[in-house]
Amino acid sequence: MLFNPISAPVSPPPCGPAPAARTRAIAELADAFACEPELILAFLQGIDQETSDRAGIVLAAAQTAAAVCPEYADLLYYVGQAAVAARDYAAADAALQRALDLNPGYKDALILAARVALQQRKPRHAAELLEQAVSRGADFPDVHMLLGSAWRELDDRDRARGAYVRACELNPNLTAARAALADLPPTDTSGKSNELPA
Numbered sequence: 125m126l127f128n129p130i131s132a133p134v135s136p137p138p139c140g141p142a143p144a145a146r147t148r149a150i151a152e153l154a155d156a157f158a159c160e161p162e163l164i165l166a167f168l169q170g171i172d173q174e175t176s177d178r179a180g181i182v183l184a185a186a187q188t189a190a191a192v193c194p195e196y197a198d199l200l201y202y203v204g205q206a207a208v209a210a211r212d213y214a215a216a217d218a219a220l221q222r223a224l225d226l227n228p229g230y231k232d233a234l235i236l237a238a239r240v241a242l243q244q245r246k247p248r249h250a251a252e253l254l255e256q257a258v259s260r261g262a263d264f265p266d267v268h269m270l271l272g273s274a275w276r277e278l279d280d281r282d283r284a285r286g287a288y289v290r291a292c293e294l295n296p297n298l299t300a301a302r303a304a305l306a307d308l309p310p311t312d313t314s315g316k317s318n319e320l321p322a
Contacts, residue, residue: 146181153185157202158193161186164202168209179210190219197226201233208240216240231262238270247277265295272304284308 156163167182183206190196190203200223207216220237223230234257241250251274254267272287285308291301 149181150185150188153182154188154192157186157189157199158196161189161196161199161202164206168206171209179206182206183210183212183215187215187219194222195226197223197230197233200226201230201236204233204236204240208236213240213243217244228256229260231257231260234260235262235267235270238274242270242274242277247274250274251278251283263290263294265291265298265301268294269298269301269304272301276304276308281308281310 153167164182164186168179171179171182183203186199186203186206190199193199200219203219204216204223207213207219217237217240220233220240223233224237227233234253238250238253238257241247241253251271254262254271254274257267258271268287268291272284272291275281275284275287285305288301288305288308291298292305295301
């Protein structure tokens with residue numbers, strides 16, 4: 125057989141599941157997620173260690189389930205979780221905003237939306253979301269750490285300090301809060317340290 129330079133190159137087979145199998149997997153997962161949204165987290169376990177497009181499949185299935193059940197705030201929150209795992213922050217933001225439209229007091233959605241806002245370089249929006257979460261009872265050390273990060277990005281050292289101090293009050297053994305506080309530039313020019321007493 126002679127070599128034909130006009131013949132089309134042979135393409136390697138695509139990585140991951142075949143398109144039909146992928147579509148079927150998404151449809152089956154979507155049905156399960158619509159009934160039990162918490163299953164989304166189970167499917168996201170260990171996803172960082174994988175090189176497959178598993179996060180994309182889980183996100184597509186979660187979004188398909190949410191399209192069928194658009195008024196289900198919990199499902200939308202888990203869609204946000206799947207979108208974060210897939211590093212699709214625009215999709216996470218959209219799902220979480222919809223969940224918060226349905227349930228403005230949804231603390232977990234407020235906190236996750238704030239994390240997404242920080243990823244998107246929107247510290248003011250993150251601070252607003254976290255303040256809402258705290259006012260609704262999410263007075264937790266990790267929430268105050270995030271709030272401190274948001275205020276710090278906005279160069280509001282007084283509020284950042286207050287958030288880190290509150291995190292230390294809630295958990296005196298939280299070394300990350302003490303380190304963030306010590307690393308914060310002083311708010312005055314006296315050279316006074318931000319470190320809390322031991």
